[in-house]
Amino acid sequence: QVQLVQSGAEVKKSGASVKISCKTSGYPFTSHYMHWVRQAPGQGLEWMGIINPRNGNIPFLQNFEGRVSMTRDTSTDTVYMELSRLRFEDTAVYYCAREGLLASGHTSAIDYWGQGTLVTVSS
């Protein structure tokens, strides 16, 4: 079955960087785009961006002032999201989420989610 297993919680100082992993299994890694979504405490969902695991291309990244990068490792079927120059307001749960595929082969909505990684930024 499809599984997205994320790395554990992180506590970081303001100004530091954090890199979160999302290890996939149960499907062909390069066949589905991967998204990152975050959720600040008590708030709604915020879409961050998308990576194509086949070639590492980033079709779109939200404007985080160049602080976000997304990469992948096809040897381990893992995608990564790194957020640099952390600020207090980056405290959130970060989710990786797989984009589905329609029977036609066209891309579709998010169908599977990782369990989330809590990133806490302290001063």
Place this chain on the structure above:
Amino acid sequence: DIQMTQSPSSLSASVGDRVTITCRASQGIANSLAWFQQKPGKAPKSLIYVASSLQDGVPSRFSGSGSGTNFTLTISSLQPDDFATYYCQQYEIYPWTFGRGTKVDIK
């Protein structure tokens, strides 16, 4: 960016009630609309894609409708497991955007 407006922001209902949540897009998105359910402390769960198709394993009491700018999520007979927050999301145009959520709690 496309703005997604959900209403109501919260509602109270009883087991067995029919519940309807609406989502309006600030511009046309065809049927590129998804719905998610989230319980406290848990990852979201995907419910519906292309506005009206159920993800695998989602009970048939959930249904979605709409196209263009106006969409609805309906729960035909609310069950105890359905008390949660529901989000819509458009995936027609980057950046993908979510509604602010509708919290469904027990009356």
